[in-house]
Amino acid sequence: MLGCVPKRLTAGFFVVLAFVLGNAAISYRSTHKLITNEQAIAHSHQVIAELETTLSRLKDAESGQRGYLLTGDTQYLAPYVLARTQTQAQLAKLKQLIATNPGQQQQVALLEQKMTAKLEELERTIDLEQKNNFNAARNLVLSVEGRQLMNDVRQIIGEMEKNERLRLQQRAQQSQIGFRDETVTSSIATLLNVALLMLLYYLMHRYIKQRQQAEKSLREANQTLETLIQSxxxxxxxxxxxxxxxxxxxxxxxxxxxxxxxxxxxxxxxxxxxxxxxxxxxxxxxxxxxxxxxxxxxxxxxxxxxxxxxxxxxxxxxxxxxxxxxxxxxxxxxxxAEQIIREQAALLDIATDAIFVQDLKKRISFWNKGAERLYGWLAQEALGKNADELLHAEPVLEISVSQEKLNTHSEWQGELRQVDKNGKQIIVASRWTLVRDAQGNPKSILVVNTGITEKKKLEAQLLRIQRMESIGTLAGGIAHDLNNVLTPILMSVQLLQMKFSDSQSQNLLNSLENNVKRGAALVKQVLSFARGFEGDRITLQARHLISEITHLIQETFPKSIELVTDISANLWAIFGDTTQLHQVLMNLVVNARDAMPNGGILSIQAKNVIIDEQCAQMNLEATVGCYVAITVTDTGVGIPPEIIERIFEPFFTTKEIGKGTGLGLATAIGIVKNHGGFVNVYSEVSKGSQFIVYLPATEGTETQTIQEGEILSGNSELILVVDDETGIREVTKLSLETYNYRVLTASNGVEALAIYTKRQNEISVVLLDMMMPSMDGAITIMTLQKMNPLVKIIAISGLISNEKIAATTGSGVQAFLPKPYTAKELLETLHSVIK
Structure with a gap:
């Protein structure tokens, strides 16, 4: 029995030992799993913390970048650079933490790729801002790509956190189960032997130590997170x-x-x-x-x-x-800041001027509403385009010259010829300002352009008027002398016609008279530019004038020219000289005929128009009111742009020598202006021309003309002829004496006053030239009126108009006779004054 005890004890020992060892093995295995699981828990907490820290660093970098973009303050770049560096460090930590997890390595690699792209995007916007390309930086910040990168980063980190928290949850559950198993095993081991307790103590001590370490790591992670939250x-x-x-x-x-x-x-x-x-x-x-x-x-x-x-x-x-x-x-x-920018942009859009900004390579970065209105290009069409290519049809020398002045003086202003979206040429008053950055380096050019196309047209009209006045002054002097030459010739021819009745003499004298009259008519046109156009004005209908012109066209113009008329039925009346207005229309239709040598369409239209304030501002000669517009249009060769401003100048013509004097259009516009009207011209080479004559409308009905009666001879009345031209005095004296008048002559005003003082009671009429040396006609007339308020005076001039004589001498002049005049005109005028 005693021998069996040891065996039993031995067996029991081995059984117990086997049990203890098995239990110990189970307990150790369970404890090991618990420790491993707790390490994994600590690892998950650290991964989560590092992920959150990584995302925070990236946001810090983005905040620094946004701050710099919004304010331009470089202080924001310091936290940006720090956050960027910390972000890269965090990625390195993450790689180290998940070195044993292939799945997480793939996610971290993808995360690193997205974060690197995001950081590169942030760096690009900062670089664009530093290059003063704020609009491009702003567009990049607001782009879908930039937001998508940040969303991708958040998504990857969110998925990794989600997976890590799931692992954390699973490991926590496993830790609880392992802890329970470990407690049971420890209790059994304690009952079996102290050795098991010691082993359990050892294992527990080791476990607790590791647990404390994990908790310490967790506390540190929490403290880091708290610091991040608080700061x-x-x-x-x-x-x-x-x-x-x-x-x-x-x-x-x-x-x-x-x-x-x-x-x-x-x-x-x-x-x-x-x-x-x-x-x-x-x-x-x-x-x-x-x-x-x-x-x-x-x-x-x-x-x-x-x-x-x-x-x-x-x-x-x-x-x-x-x-x-x-x-x-x-x-x-x-x-x-964005509101200020919007308000400033709104103010720029209100401006009527075209305002835009171009960089040093002439790329447009800003384009206001004024620029859209002036050039026709919308902002989205103009932005990013080269300003020279957009606004100029071909390279312009002024641009390179102005660029040099801008670099020297930081500003430039002048006039530029540009084109709009439709290719129409426009003229602008341009002002350039060189914009510099904070370091004083040039970064862009602010351009303010004002459209002055219409202003330049008005200036051209004014210059044309001034040029016409200068030419008229010169022409007046020449015409005065020519009239003094032609007057005695014309009167002498008429006297000779009365003396020589044979056919040969009459033919020669008629030919001479016709040529003198032709010369007189030419001089009269020249003289018109100096003294204006006069004549007998009546209320008339333009319809009748156009009817006469159309009849003449149908009778004399080539059949290859088709005539089209369009006359309003209720056309307003005009107040004017029938002969002069007839001459205007004849000059226009003859020019239209000459512009269509191979035939074409000649159109004459007449209608009522009302000129408003805006239209009046576009034409210097126009005033607000009612007009009759007569339009003459042809389909001929057209007028080149380089000469269209000169077509109304006297003696300017493109016709061959002998086929035009250059006085047709000059006479026409002079007559129209004298009637209070104006003329507009539109022409395109190879497509034809259009002349629009605007004549002021008037109330009333058309005046009927009355035929004059027979001119009678004199009754031995004494006439005092005063003229500094000997030929005119002599031929006038001869003509008057032929028709039963007595004549006294004087070569100047002083001599005339001396004669009139002696024979005042005998002299019936004083025939007085207005342009004389020593004492001119106006002073002589005023002196004669003081001597005799009832004196009868006929004023003669080759230059001064009726209105000027009336304004200068008052009501003392009974009649006016323009040079050159015929004997018949002289006798009719004398008869009308004497009776």
Whole structure:
């Protein structure tokens, strides 16, 4: 029996030993799993912390970049550079932590790729801003690509956190089961032997030590997270499922205004904002992840602010949502800056001038509404285009010259010829200013252009008028002398016609008379530019004038020219000289005929028009009122642009020598202006020309002309002829004596006054030239009127008009006789004054 005890003991020992060893093995295995699981838990906590830190570093880098872009302050670049460096360090830590996990290595590799792309995108925007290309930087920031990169980063980190928390949950459950198994095993081992307890103690001690180490790591991770939360420039808020605040960092207090004691366990003010979309509020409370929602909110003191809100769900160990982590950023400064930019852009769009900005390579970066109106190009069409290529049909020398002056003086102004979207040429007054950056380096050019095309047209009209006046002054002097030469010739021919009745003499004298009259008519046209156009004006209908012209065209113009007329039935009347207006229309239709050597269409139209204020401003000669517009249009060769401004100049013609004097259009426009009207011309080479004559309309009915009666001879009345031209005195004296008048002559005003003093009671009429040396006609007339207020005077001139004589001498002049005049005209005038 005793021998069996040891055996039993031995057997029992071995059984117990086997049991203990088995239990120990089981206990050790269970404890080992527990330790391994706890290490994995600590590892998961560290991975989560590093992921969150990595995302925070990237956001810090983005915040620094946004701050720099919005303010241009380089102080924001320091946190950006630091965050960028820390982001790369965090990626290195993550790689080290997941070195044994191939799946996580793939995710980290993808994360590194996205974060690297995001950092490169941030670097590009900063580089664009430093190159003063703010619009490009802004477009890059607002692009879908930039946001998508950030969303991808958040998604990858979110998935990794989600997977890590799932592993953490699973390992926590395994740790609980292992701990329970370990306790049972330890209890059995304790009952069996002290050795098992010692072993259990050893294992427990080791486990506790490792657990403490894991807890220490967790505390450090939590402390790091807390430090990040407390020091973050972004407001970080944790909410319960009911929307109560459970975490409120200093940045949130600074942004919203409530301190920690006031806000904890209270509803988040942002969610109580009645302006918040209820659907968005519900999404937030349900734990939906929302990124960068921009909202208007209010601080504690009622101040309105703009914030950016991002949210993410908080989950418990069972992966159930038990709260919302919200990140709040104050973007009021950015909103204010954007508002200022919008207001400034609105002011620039209000401006009537074309305002745009081009870089040093002449690429357009800004284009206001004024530029759209002037050039026709919309902003989206002009931005990014080369200004020279867009606004100039061909290289312009002035551009390169102005560029050199701009580089020297930082500003330039002058006139440029440009084209609009339709290729129409325009003239602008251009002002350039060189814009420099903070370091004083040139970065862009501000251009302000004012359209002056119409102004230049008005200036051209004014210069043309001044040129016409100068030419008229010169022509007047020449015409005066020619009239003095032609007057005695014309009167002498008529006297000779009375003396020589044979056919040969009459033919020669008729030919001489016709040529003298032709010369007189030519001089009369020249003289018209100096003294204006006069004549007997009546109320008339343009319809009758056009009817006479059309009849003449049909009788004399080539059959290859087709005539088309369009005359309004209710055409207004005009007040004018029939002969002169007939001459205007004849000059226009003859020019139209000559412009169509191979035939074409000649159109004459007449209609009533009303000139308003805007139209009057476009024509110097026009005034607001009612007009009759007569339009003569041809389909001929047209007028080249380089000579169209000269066509109304006297003696300017493109016709061959002997086929035109250059007085046709000059006479026409002179007559029209004298009637208070004006002329507009439109022409295109190879397509034809259009002349529009505007004549002021008048009230009343058409005046009927009365035929004059027979001219009678004199009754021995004594006539005093005063003229400084000997030939005129002699032939006038001879003509008057032929028709039974007595004649006294004087060569100047002084001599005339002396004669009139002696024979005042005998002299019936004084025939007086207005242009004389020593004492001119006006002074002589006033002196004669003082001597005898009833004196009868006929004023003669080859230059001065009836109106000027009347204005100079008052009512003392009974009649006016223009040079050159015929004997018949002289006798008729004398008869009308004497009777």
């Amino acid at each position: 973050s420039p972004l407001g970080i808020v944790a909410l319960t499922p009911s929307g109560k605040v459970s975490l409120w960092n200093p940045a949130a207090e600074r942004i919203i205004g409530w301190n920690n004691r006031e806000i904890i366990n209270q509803c988040l003010p942002i969610l109580d904002n009645h302006q918040l979309d209820p659907h968005l509020r519900e999404r937030i409370l349900q734990g939906e992840a929302i990124y960068d929602i921009e909202l208007r909110s209010y601080k504690k003191d009622g101040q309105a602010i703009a914030i950016s809100l991002s949210t993410a769900p908080l989950r418990d160990a069972t992966n159930q949502i038990n709260g919302i982590m919200a990140v709040i950023a104050d973007i009021s400064d950015r909103y204010a």
